[in-house]
Amino acid sequence: MTPPHLAGPLLTDLYEITMAAGYWAHDVQDRATFSVFARNPDQKRNYFVAAGLETVLQELEAYRFSREDISYLQSLKLFDPKFMEALQKIKFTGEVQALPEGTLFFPDEPILEISAPIVEAQLIETLVLNTLGIATLIATKASRCTHAAAGRPLVDFALRRTHGRDAGNQVARSTYIAGFSATSNVQAGQRYGIPVAGTMAHAFVTAFDSELDAFRAYAATFPDNTIFLIDTYDTLAGARNAATIALEMQTSGHKSLGVRLDSGDMLELSRDVRRILDEAGLPEMKIYASSSFDEFKITETIQSGAPIDAFGVGTRVGVSADAPYLDIVYKLVRLGNRNIRKLSPGKVTLAGEKQIFRRLDSRGMYGEDIITCREETLADAKPLLEPVMAKGQKTKPTVLLTDIRKNVEKNLARLDQRYKNIRRHEAFPVRISAKLDAMQK
Amino acid sequence: MTPPHLAGPLLTDLYEITMAAGYWAHDVQDRATFSVFARNPDQKRNYFVAAGLETVLQELEAYRFSREDISYLQSLKLFDPKFMEALQKIKFTGEVQALPEGTLFFPDEPILEISAPIVEAQLIETLVLNTLGIATLIATKASRCTHAAAGRPLVDFALRRTHGRDAGNQVARSTYIAGFSATSNVQAGQRYGIPVAGTMAHAFVTAFDSELDAFRAYAATFPDNTIFLIDTYDTLAGARNAATIALEMQTSGHKSLGVRLDSGDMLELSRDVRRILDEAGLPEMKIYASSSFDEFKITETIQSGAPIDAFGVGTRVGVSADAPYLDIVYKLVRLGNRNIRKLSPGKVTLAGEKQIFRRLDSRGMYGEDIITCREETLADAKPLLEPVMAKGQKTKPTVLLTDIRKNVEKNLARLDQRYKNIRRHEAFPVRISAKLDAMQK
Numbered sequence: 001m002t003p004p005h006l007a008g009p010l011l012t013d014l015y016e017i018t019m020a021a022g023y024w025a026h027d028v029q030d031r032a033t034f035s036v037f038a039r040n041p042d043q044k045r046n047y048f049v050a051a052g053l054e055t056v057l058q059e060l061e062a063y064r065f066s067r068e069d070i071s072y073l074q075s076l077k078l079f080d081p082k083f084m085e086a087l088q089k090i091k092f093t094g095e096v097q098a099l100p101e102g103t104l105f106f107p108d109e110p111i112l113e114i115s116a117p118i119v120e121a122q123l124i125e126t127l128v129l130n131t132l133g134i135a136t137l138i139a140t141k142a143s144r145c146t147h148a149a150a151g152r153p154l155v156d157f158a159l160r161r162t163h164g165r166d167a168g169n170q171v172a173r174s175t176y177i178a179g180f181s182a183t184s185n186v187q188a189g190q191r192y193g194i195p196v197a198g199t200m201a202h203a204f205v206t207a208f209d210s211e212l213d214a215f216r217a218y219a220a221t222f223p224d225n226t227i228f229l230i231d232t233y234d235t236l237a238g239a240r241n242a243a244t245i246a247l248e249m250q251t252s253g254h255k256s257l258g259v260r261l262d263s264g265d266m267l268e269l270s271r272d273v274r275r276i277l278d279e280a281g282l283p284e285m286k287i288y289a290s291s292s293f294d295e296f297k298i299t300e301t302i303q304s305g306a307p308i309d310a311f312g313v314g315t316r317v318g319v320s321a322d323a324p325y326l327d328i329v330y331k332l333v334r335l336g337n338r339n340i341r342k343l344s345p346g347k348v349t350l351a352g353e354k355q356i357f358r359r360l361d362s363r364g365m366y367g368e369d370i371i372t373c374r375e376e377t378l379a380d381a382k383p384l385l386e387p388v389m390a391k392g393q394k395t396k397p398t399v400l401l402t403d404i405r406k407n408v409e410k411n412l413a414r415l416d417q418r419y420k421n422i423r424r425h426e427a428f429p430v431r432i433s434a435k436l437d438a439m440q441k
Numbered sequence: 442m443t444p445p446h447l448a449g450p451l452l453t454d455l456y457e458i459t460m461a462a463g464y465w466a467h468d469v470q471d472r473a474t475f476s477v478f479a480r481n482p483d484q485k486r487n488y489f490v491a492a493g494l495e496t497v498l499q500e501l502e503a504y505r506f507s508r509e510d511i512s513y514l515q516s517l518k519l520f521d522p523k524f525m526e527a528l529q530k531i532k533f534t535g536e537v538q539a540l541p542e543g544t545l546f547f548p549d550e551p552i553l554e555i556s557a558p559i560v561e562a563q564l565i566e567t568l569v570l571n572t573l574g575i576a577t578l579i580a581t582k583a584s585r586c587t588h589a590a591a592g593r594p595l596v597d598f599a600l601r602r603t604h605g606r607d608a609g610n611q612v613a614r615s616t617y618i619a620g621f622s623a624t625s626n627v628q629a630g631q632r633y634g635i636p637v638a639g640t641m642a643h644a645f646v647t648a649f650d651s652e653l654d655a656f657r658a659y660a661a662t663f664p665d666n667t668i669f670l671i672d673t674y675d676t677l678a679g680a681r682n683a684a685t686i687a688l689e690m691q692t693s694g695h696k697s698l699g700v701r702l703d704s705g706d707m708l709e710l711s712r713d714v715r716r717i718l719d720e721a722g723l724p725e726m727k728i729y730a731s732s733s734f735d736e737f738k739i740t741e742t743i744q745s746g747a748p749i750d751a752f753g754v755g756t757r758v759g760v761s762a763d764a765p766y767l768d769i770v771y772k773l774v775r776l777g778n779r780n781i782r783k784l785s786p787g788k789v790t791l792a793g794e795k796q797i798f799r800r801l802d803s804r805g806m807y808g809e810d811i812i813t814c815r816e817e818t819l820a821d822a823k824p825l826l827e828p829v830m831a832k833g834q835k836t837k838p839t840v841l842l843t844d845i846r847k848n849v850e851k852n853l854a855r856l857d858q859r860y861k862n863i864r865r866h867e868a869f870p871v872r873i874s875a876k877l878d879a880m881q882k
Contacts, residue, residue: 004445007606013598013625015639018663022641025662028648072631078666118648125642129601130609137604157454160570161766163578163604164611165448168571170604184454190513198456200463201566203773206781207469207559221466222459225519315766324765325602325756332644340647 005191006058009065010072012126017073020119021083030336032118033353036128038136039327040107043425047415048326049143049408050099050111051174052135056128057394063092063124092120096389097374099356101399102139102177102407103384104415106428109371110354110385111136111328118335125330133326134167138174141320143408144295145313146179147420150302153310155197156183157290158318171318177404180313192401199225199260205232215245223254227288230259230273239273243280258286258309266291270306292316295422339439350432352439357381366414372433446632447500451510453567458514461560462524471777473559474794477569479577480768481548484866488856489767490584490849491540491552492615493576497569498835504533504565533561537830538815540797542840543580543618543848544825545856547869550812551795551826552577552769559776566771574767575608579615582761584853585736586754587620588861591743594751596638597624598731599759612759618845621754633842640666640701646673656686664695668729671700671714680714684721699727699750707732711747733757736863780880791873793880798822807855813874 023029038048065073070088073079079087094116099105111132114121145154156175162168165187172188182197183189189196200218208214211233219226228245230238239259246256259277261269270287277285289301290312298311315321331349332340339351353374359381361367370378377383388396418426464470479489506514511529514520520528535557540546552573555562586595597616603609606628613629623638624630630637641659649655652674660667669686671679680700687697700718702710711728718726730742731753739752756762772790773781780792794815800822802808811819818824829837859867 007628010628010631011600011606011609012627013600013639014627014630014637015625015642017627018639018659018666019641019645022645022659022662023648026649026658030648032644032648034644069631073627076630076637078663080662122644125644126601130603130606133602134605134608159452159454160567160771161574161769162571163760164575164607165452165571166605166607167575168452184456186453186455186458186514187448187451189455189517190451190510196455196517198454198459200460201456203473203475203563203566204460204463206773207464207471207473207776208467217467218459218463221463221521222519225459315768319604319760319765321765324760324762327756328602330601332647335648 003062006062007127008069009063009123009127010069011130012123016123016125018078020123021079023119023122024083024086025080029117029119031115032121032332033113033115033334034121034125034330035110035333035350035354036112036114036132036328036330037108037110039329041327042323044323045140046419046421046426047104047106047140047428048136049139049178050103050105050136051101051139051177052132052170053098053101053112053388054398055135056112056131057096057389059127059131060092060096060124060389060392061394065090090120090123091392092116092124093392094120094389095387095391097385098388099384100386100407102404102411104366104411105356105384106369106430108350109356109369109430113353113385115353129328129330133328134170135174136328137320137326138171138317139178139408141317141323142175142178142180143412144422145298145317147412148295148298148302148422149311152308153181154179155310155312156180156185156318157312157314159185161315162318167318173401175313175317176401177408179405179409194401199227200229202229202232205229211238212241212244215241216248219245219249219254219256223249223252226256228256228259229262231261231263235261235264235269236272236276239276243277243282246282246285247280256285258288260288260290260312262291266301266308267304267306270308274307286310288312290314294321299422341440350436350440352436354385354436356384358384360414364414365416366428368429368431370431370433371436373436373439376433376435444503447503448568449510450504450506450564450568451513452571453564457564457566459519461528461564462520464560464563465524465527466521470558470560472556473562473773474554474556474775475562475566475771476551476774476791476795477553477555477573477769477771478549478551480770482768483764485764486581487860487862487867488545488547488581488869489577490580490619491544491546491577492542492580492618493573493611494539494542494553494829495839496576497553497572498537498830500568500572501533501537501565501830501833502835506531531561531564532833533557533565534833535561535830536828536832538826539829540825541827541848543845543852545807545852546797546825547810547871549791550797550810550871554794554826556794570769570771574769575611576615577769578761578767579612579758580619580849582758582764583616583619583621584849585863586739586758588853589736589739589743589863590752593749594622595620596751596753597621597626597759598753598755600626602756603759608759614842616754616758617842618849620846620850635842640668641670643670643673646670652679653682653685656682657689660686660690660695660697664690664693667697669697669700670703672702672704676702676705676710677713677717680717684718684723687723687726688721697726699729701729701731701753703732707742707749708745708747711749715748727751729753731755735762740863782881791877791881793877795826795877797825799825801855805855806857807869809870809872811872811874812877814877814880817874817876
C-alpha cells in the first residue's frame with residue numbers, strides 16, 4: 001500500500017501505462033535513461049533552485065500498484081490480463097543521479113537522470129515531473145524574494161490561495177528552503193518541522209466591541225506573541241491603539257512584537273506608524289507588512305525607504321504568479337547501447353547520459369557550467385549530479401531541511417549579482433563538452 | 442481520524458487557531474456568519490464556475506483534531522492546555538448556504554455563507570478558501586476553453602505541470618465539470634469516475650528501431666485504441682507511416698482513431714496531414730493536437746481553419762496561466778445580532794447574511810442578479826444560494842459529476858455570448874437590493 005503522504009503509481013498520465021504495456025508486449029526490456037530538465041522559453045528566470053528530490057525518492061522506494069489500483073485498471077478494458085499480473089509485481093529497481101535539493105541550476109541542464117528497465121522508467125514519468133515541478137517552481141520564486149528582502153524576514157502566508165492542499169505544503173517547504181523564516185501553514189509545520197507564525201485577521205478585530213478591546217483580548221491570551229493588525233478601521237488610529245495596549249503589556253512584564261499593515265500606501269503608512277510607535281516610546285515594536293508582496297513589490301517598497309521590518313508573502317509567490325509553471329520535461333536519452341535524440345521543432349533533446357561540472361572563477365564565484373558525458377571528468381570543476389538511488393533504494397540519508405536551507409544560502413552567495421536581477425534576463429554561461437557535442441551527430 | 446483523501450484541520454493558517462483561542466478565552470461564543478466571495482481585480486474573467494463544494498462539505502463533516510494534531514499544537518508552547526482540551530472535542534456544528542457546483546457567478550457575489558459559533562467558523566477559513574479556490578479557478582478557465590472549442594472534444598493533459606498531486610486531481614475534476622471529455626490522469630479516473638485517455642509519447646517512438654516499427658507495435662497491443670504521435674522525426678513522414686499502419690490494421694478488422702500533432706505550425710501541418718490521410722483513403726482518422734493549447738490558442742487555431750478534430754489541453758489550463766489564482770476571501774459579515782463590515786482601503790465587504798436572485802430576460806437568458814438580504818424574496822427570480830449543511834451534516838445527497846457537468850452546460854447556454862468573450866471585459870449586471878444597501882450604513 002502507498003503511504004498516505006505519497007501519491008502512488010496511479011498519479012500518472014494513462015499513456016505511461018499504455019506505453020509500458022506496449023514495451024512489455026514486444027519484449028522491449030532494455031535499460032533506459034531518461035533525463036529531466038527545465039526549459040526557459042519566456043526567459044523569466046536566470047537560475048532555478050532544485051527542490052522536491054526527497055519526495056521523488058520516497059515515491060520510487062514505495063512504488064507499488066495496490067490491488068485496488070489493478071482492479072481499476074482492469075475495469076478500463078484496455079489491458080492484457082497478463083500485463084496486469086506483471087504490473088502488480090512491478091517495483092522500481094533503477095538508479096537515480098540527481099542535483100541535491102538546494103543546488104542552483106540553469107535552463108536545459110539535467111536535474112535528474114533515471115536509469116531502469118524501460119517499463120519502470122516510463123511508468124514514473126508523470127509522477128517525477130509533477131513532484132519536482134511544483135517544488136522547484138516555488139523554491140526558485142521564493143529565492144528571488146529572499147534576495148529582494150535583503151535580510152528582512154519573510155513569512156509564507158500563501159496557503160489560502162495555493163492550488164490545493166499538496167501545493168500549500170510544498171509551498172511552505174520550498175519557501176523555507178529558499179530562506180523564508182516561517183510559514184502560516186500548520187500542517188507544513190507538523191510535517192516538515194518548519195517554524196509556524198501568525199496572529200490575527202480582521203475578523204478578530206471586528207468580533208469585539210472596539211479595536212482596543214480586540215487588541216487587549218489578544219494580548220491577554222498571547223502576551224508574548226502579539227502582532228496587532230491595525231488596518232481594519234483606520235491604520236493610524238489602529239497604530240495608536242496598538243501602542244496603548246503595548247504600553248499596558250509592559251506593566252505586566254510583556255512586550256508586543258509589533259504591528260501589521262495589510263492594505264493602503266505602504267510607504268506613507270509605515271512612516272506614520274513608525275513615528276507613532278517611536279513617539280510612544282516603543283522603538284522595539286516592529287512593522288510587518290502583507291498584501292500582494294512578491295519580489296517586485298518587496299524591492300519597490302524597500303527602495304522607497306519604507307521602514308518595514310518583515311514581510312508576509314502570500315498568493316503571488318504561492319502560485320509563482322509571473323511564471324506559474326516550470327517548463328519541465330522527461331526525455332529518453334539512452335536505450336540499451338543507443339543514445340537517443342528527439343528532433344521535434346523547438347524541442348531538441350541532448351542525447352546520452354550526462355554530468356554537469358561547475359567551475360569557479362578567480363573570486364570563488366560560479367564561473368561557468370559544462371555539461372559533459374556522464375563518464376567524463378574535469379580536473380578543476382565539481383560534478384553536480386550525485387548518485388542518490390541504486391537498485392531502487394536511496395543511497396544517502398535524508399538531508400535535514402535546515403541543511404538544505406543553509407546550502408541554498410551558501411550557493412546563492414556564489415552566484416554573481418547580475419544573475420539575481422529580478423527584471424533583466426542574464427544567461428549564466430553553460431557550455432557543452434566536445435565529447436558530448438560529438439555524441440549529438 | 443481524518444480520512445486519507447481529506448486534508449483535515451491542520452491545513453490552516455496558524456492565526457485561525459490563535460484567533461479561536463482568543464475568542465474561547467474571552468468567552469466570545471456568538472453565532473458568526475462568514476461570507477465567501479471572489480474579487481476580480483484584473484477583470485480577466487467575466488464569469489466564474491462554482492466548484493469544490495462537495496470537498497468542503499466532506500471536510501466539515503469529518504472535521505476533528507486527532508491526538509497527533511493536538512500534541513503538535515501543544516509542542517508550539519503557545520496555547521492554554523484547557524483550550525487544547527476544548528479543541529480536541531470540537532466538531533463543526535454549523536449551517537452552510539452555497540451555490541451548487543456548476544453555478545455561474547460573478548465578482549463580489551457570495552459563493553458560500555457559513556454560520557456557526559465563531560470559534561468553529563473561524564477555524565475552517567483557510568481550509569474552505571484553499572478547497573474552493575483551486576476547483577473554481579480551473580472550472581472557470583476550462584469553461585472558457587470549452588466555449589472556444591465550439592463542440593470539439595477536449596482532454597485534460599495537465600497532470601505533469603499542475604501544482605502538485607492534489608491540484609492534478611482537482612484539475613481533472615474541474616475540467617470535466619466544465620465540459621472536457623476525458624483526462625489523462627489515471628488517479629482522477631479512479632477517484633471520480635472520469636473517462637481516461639492517452640496513447641503514446643515521443644519516448645515510445647524513439648524506443649523502437651523505426652517509427653513504423655513503433656506504430657506497428659502499438660497498434661498490435663491496442664488495436665482499438667491507437668492514436669499515432671507523428672511529430673517525433675518529421676510530421677508528414679509520420680503521417681504517411683500512420684496511414685500505412687492504419688491500412689494494415691484494416692486488414693485485421695481494426696481502425697486507428699487518428700494521429701496527434703504536438704509541435705510546429707498547426708494550420709500548415711494539420712492541412713497537409715489531413716490531405717495525406719484522405720488520399721490514403723482514411724477520412725475517418727481524426728487529427729488530435731496538443732502543445733500549449735488554451736482558450737486563446739484554440740480560438741486562433743480554429744479561426745485559421747486548421748482541420749483539427751480534438752485538442753489535448755495541458756499546462757496553461759492546469760495552472761490557469763493567464764490568471765493563476767482566484768482572489769477569493771472569507772469575511773465576517775454578521776456576529777450575534779450585529780451586521781459587520783470591514784473598511785480597509787480597497788477591501789470593503791458587504792455586511793449581513795445574503796441571498797442572490799437571478800432574473801431571466803425575455804429570451805430566457807440570464808438578465809441580471811440582485812444581491813439581497815438573506816430573508817428577502819423576489820417573486821420573479823430564482824434564489825441561487827441553497828442550504829446544503831445543517832448542524833454540521835450535509836442536507837442533500839452528493840450530486841453526480843455527470844449531472845454537475847450537464848448543469849454547467851445548461852447554465853452556460855443561458856449566458857449571453859458577450860460575457861463569453863475571452864478577451865474583452867464585460868460586466869454582467871449585478872445590483873444590490875434597497876434593503877441590503879440600507880443595511881450598509
